[in-house]
Amino acid sequence: MSNASISPHARSGSLYWAIQAKRNIGVRGLFVVVLAFMVAYGFLFHGLFTGSGFAKFTQSWFPLALVAMAQAILMLTGGISLAIGALVSLGAVLAATTMTGPLGVAGGTALVCLVGLGIGAATGVIVVRLRLPAIVVTLAGSFIIAGAALLVLPRPGGAMPPWLSDLLAGNTPAAFGVLVVVVLLWKLYLATPLGLSLYAAGENPVGAYRSGVPVDAARIAAYAISGLLCTGAGLFVAAQTGSGDPIIGNSFTLNSIAAAVLGGIGFLGGQGTMRGALAGSLLLSLMISVMFFLGFTPVAQYVAQGLIIIGAVAIPQFRMRAR
Amino acid sequence: MASSVPILAARGVSKAFFGNPVLRSVSISLEPGRIHALLGENGAGKSTLINLLSGALRPDSGTIEIDGKAVSRHSPPEARRAGIAVVQQELSLTNSLSIAENIGLGAYPRRFGLVDYPALAAGAKAACDLVGLNEPLATPVGELSLGRRQMVEIAKALYRKPRVLILDEPTSSLSATETRILTTLLEKLRSEGIAILYISHRLDEVMQLCQHVTVLKDGTCTADRPLEGVNAAGLVRLMVGRDPGDLFPRWDSMRTERVAVSVNRFAAGLMRDVDLEVRAGEVVGIGGLVGQGQEDLLLGLYGAIPAKAASAVINDASGLPANVPQANTRGLAYVPADRKREGLHLIHPIVTNLMLPAFARMPALKLRSRARERETAMGLALQFAIKGDLGRAAQALSGGNQQKVALAKWMPLDPAVLLLNDPTRGVDVETKREIYAMLRAFAAAGKAVVLLSSDTPELVHLCDRVAVVREGRVVTLLERGELSEEAIVAAAMGAEPERAAA
Amino acid sequence: MSIRDAGFLSRSRILAVVTSRPFLTFAIVALVWIVASFVSRGFGAYGHLRYLVELAAVIGIVAAGQTFVVIAGGIDLSVAAIVTVAAVGLPLFAIDADPTGLTPILAVLAMTTAIGLVNGLGVALLRVHPMIMTLAMATFLQGLLIIIAGGSAVTAANPLVSWVGNARPLGIPAGILVWVVISVVVLVVMHATPFGARLFAMGAGPLAAKLSGVPIASTTMAVYGISGFMSGLAGIIVLGMNGQGYVGIGDPYLLASIAAVVLGGTSILGGLGTYAGSIPGAILLVTITALITVVNASPGWRSILFGTLILALLLLSGREAARR
Amino acid sequence: AANCIKGDRKAPYTLGWANIYSVPTWMKQTQGTIEAEVEQLKKEGLVDKLVVTDAQGDSNVQIQQIQSMIDANVDAIILIAGSSTAPARVLADACAKGIAIINFDSLVDTNDVTAKVNTDSHQWGEQATKFMIDALGGKGKIIILNGPAGVSVSDDRRAGGNDLLKANPGIQILAETNTAYNVAPAQEAVTSLLFANPEIDGILSFGGALSAGAVLALDKQGREQVPITGENARQFLELWKEKGLKSWATMQPNWLGAFAAYTAVQALEGKDVPAFVKVPLPIIDNSNIDEYLARAKDFPADGYIYSPYDRELFAKLLAQK
Ligand SMILES: Nc1ncnc2c1ncn2[C@@H]1O[C@H](COP(=O)(O)OP(=O)(O)OP(=O)(O)O)[C@@H](O)[C@H]1O
Ligand SMILES: Nc1ncnc2c1ncn2[C@@H]1O[C@H](COP(=O)(O)OP(=O)(O)OP(=O)(O)O)[C@@H](O)[C@H]1O
Ligand SMILES: O[C@@H]1[C@@H](O)[C@H](O)OC[C@H]1O
């Protein structure tokens, strides 16, 4: 209470950080769970603390982190996408068919990014302007995009420049670095008026509109950014695997939803934080490695995975109610 | 008539929704340094008119003028640029954003394309200071009580340094103190030359504050004149078209010996150590500053949030209800304050809304009879004077009518105890009169009524006793003889030595 | 709805039906069928259309459960896994003493209903979001499948199951008959019982529903239980149609059931909609799939065509009403 | 020594099975043969542990799991890949660490493995196509059923038939579909194709369950059965017998799993293992179908009736040039 009454200038710099601190409250429980898994993993696999061990681990997390963000942005606006996986595939095949060709790495990257932005924006326009339910628009979109990926590369193939693969997915934690940059860019976006409007546009669109927020623009921009993150994840997957596969992204669709919801992102728009979504994706990724080192059989893996997902969502609920 | 050029005006605007005319050729001019009242019954078209003025809606015909010039494409950002700020009746806030971020929403200060948080903090702080909001600016709005949110909404309008300030029922969820702060503030703004449009169903406020009045009845303008020389009764006559009676019914206590609700050391949510007894035939008021835990008291009794009590008797059965269906079975009914989220299903037809408590209690797979439902609903609509096509979605009803639906839907259950959470918020004077009469009639019929209200006169004039709550405890229990606005406010603010609770 | 124009066949009533989403979706189905019959000989043959409806029956039955869940404000991502568990698990319940084959069917339906109830339990009591709860349930069921799949060295051929999958009493496939019965029951429960009204209320606003006395927990459980039951029934029918259950047999029904619900005009946000729309929605999906199969194009183009058609149909029937 | 083998690993070995998806019955049967083989190898003191992962159909997860196997320093990885390209880089890492890698069934386009043991998908398609052309006397209208699009195995089988189809213009392809290797979607697609094409003389199917779906479709529409190719799926073989089909089938033997485990240990033990061990495609036709069906009850109803195998067979396969 007290810091509110200090003179505005003395504490003006702290407003941003005070808000950030408030936002952590909702995800504290999840952070604890993730930390526990992290510790368990480090305990089971000491190599995690070597440069290359850490690098490999973050590489397997990286694409899931990006798609979790891609899904979370949409869910914050009250949308959702079932085309995440198809977009990852499209990004991967585009990268693997252009980067060793005349377009080169720069041209290929530009193409991948433009396609992601373009498809995302187009989806956004359809959902927002035509008032169609996002879930089915993106379901239909997923077939169209998957078809396009098959046209680009009918079967697995293509190639990535080896130096790029080694740079992004070699023995250095470059992927982690890129992730940090992506997160910073997101923070930056969220600090713009349009970015911050995401929450209002998602939670209370009528109120936001009446307050002068460009609601439609904010939502369409979210779709565009989401598309970019997906094809970007595709590019990374192509680098990580050294090639393109037109169906490589399939399972990212459901996983991105699981990660986002696990991270506390709500479906009604405006609820949750990106840090939560990232923690959710990290948990999903960690879970796979931890279960491996615990020697779980496939049956046990399925059961444990289900329990962990439910537990991570239910336990914080119970703790909240207990209070 | 004041001689200055109106800053904002509507000239002969009309608006219809799906072919239903809501406004017919209405004109209004807002002039600097004047507080202009806009009055009318629920559904008269007040909110619609301000939506036209603020660019949230476009008129079907007629023009909006700013500084004497007609604007062609009016929109909310356009209105903001012209210095028009609106305190919406429906809160335009985002729960997950902080107070400061809500205040600046749609008008953020920028630096290098980013939201300038230091500047936002300074601006928001200044606006908050004006309305007496002292919560940390980083607090998510979702954590605030409805009344505090309303203050944020007002601060949000002030933050924009408006030339025209439009307030749509700003006091409907404010406590007396908050209302007083607002009134002082508006006086000050007026003296600074701001044009103010003020909508309220509280006529005393209007009389005290405003200089000019426009009255809408069924979408047409029935009066546009200075307030001077009109009294409250006159205003009501203008709105309703006939002579008003007294707002509050005359009544004699019908309190019986039968205990309807009795709890000892009751605790729920913010509330602690409550000893309360409600007898059949009485109206017990719950007063206090908004957000002291009063709502938790009702919700706890109703089984909607976890509650404990050393001992509890409700309608002759002991123990607190464990959940809402149980509470209903034991004769409790609850009417929430937030009718949009808690009271009604806005996207559903009025008739379904009216029938829901019945549906909740009927055998799950019994066949419904549409004819009977319609009949019941028509009866309720008649009884509560609910205007509107019962087959249409409840969101098409004006706020006051929505409130009546939220109350009426419990009648088929014939509850023995009514728990009411601010039932007249945003309700027009005629409807209020009807609701008041109904409450006393309930009591007279041997039912018990618990009335939580932010409207102090209501507590004074309707209740057999009033429990005043502060910081989660019942601090005072005032008997009818001791009831006065001063007594309630004093107890609410802790200004008086506590009296022994009954 | 004032008493005056409550006349059963009043003009406004007819207008309301004709402009309703389910009717619109039916009209689209008819249109697609007519156009397709001109383009491809054989498409409009009675036998083919009958087959399409038979296939739609399976989607339609899964979508019946899905419609309940969606209207009540949830979503069931475990339907595919439940269909598979039913189809693969049925032989495990074979009981020699019962020559009719009814006992295993009842056992499977009881099992899938129980699975649904567990979903409901998680959603209502643990307050796990429906997507997460049912996704986790699907994961559990995968584990279960590893245990039960391929474990039945001998399939006891179940006469009732193959009847449901293959027989054509009165020239109408048994699966369609089951669907008709299900549809009638579902429509009545949804629109003519208090239970149905509670679902709509829960979907439109859970808090308001709770405060109005709707028993949230038991209703939620019932809804997911129904969905489990429907998926189980669908699993039995596909088992009959294919003569053999296998892992993955339910996979197509997850997205199909959701798409059928939304194409039929039910709001994915809950609280608004009707199974009357999901019925033509299911037929529409099967029809499009059949059309795509007959078109000669590369897999990529087919996929693009399929997506484009869904999108186009959505434009006609799937507008989401604005809500606040 | 064989590829990837450095000779510094000593028995008993830890084997890792990186499976792409362990739920389907074919996979379960395959795992059964691996477990049986591992039991045997344990008795011989050669193997100590079998670690099994299930990538749940996700190639990205499979890469992560292979990475974990490297981190845990298993001695050998046997692999059914989810993608023919994606695991290449992580396999290169594994190979560099001296881990024996035996890839079977779904192969990876890389040389950084110890050995690939598999039938030849291209040949699979070629032989099936040859049967169809012969059965129709070089003239007739056919439909073609392919496995899922974007997957190398289905693409390779289809490509195997290409040259022969070009060389025989009398064979007219009416329509072609791609579906998952499953009965239901195949039955659905074939039914639609039947209505669209009143005359169909043959069905060139590149997967066992696809063939079963096609037979059911013909049967349900009251259409005459036509020559059809297929695989050793139990349901298909039973339908074949029941309907008296004119048919031909081959198989992807489940014991490839056992063979891969065996081969891994051989390589670790310093034996020379060829980089590609071609497993011949067994042929099932009217002459030997009864032998297969006689053993049917030993196999799951939704499974595959594979040919018998033993160590002798494995040794012979490894010895071939
Ligand atoms: N968007 C809309 N669509 C349909 N009808 C509407 C819409 N907005 C308002 N109405 C109708 O217009 C009428 C006027 O509504 P309005 O909100 O302007 O009334 P009001 O005077 O503000 O009432 P209150 O005192 O209850 O706030 C009401 O009957 C309402 O049902
Ligand atoms: N049937 C409707 N369909 C769509 N929007 C509506 C409808 N009815 C009202 N609205 C919207 O809601 C706004 C407020 O309308 P309404 O009159 O129902 O509430 P209000 O009177 O302003 O609020 P209160 O409930 O607090 O009195 C309208 O201006 C309009 O934008
Ligand atoms: O031949 C197919 C095999 O390659 C796949 O892995 O499992 C199913 C079989 O039909």
Ligand SMILES: [Mg+2]
């Ligand atoms: Mg209003």
Ligand SMILES: [Mg+2]
């Ligand atoms: Mg109104």
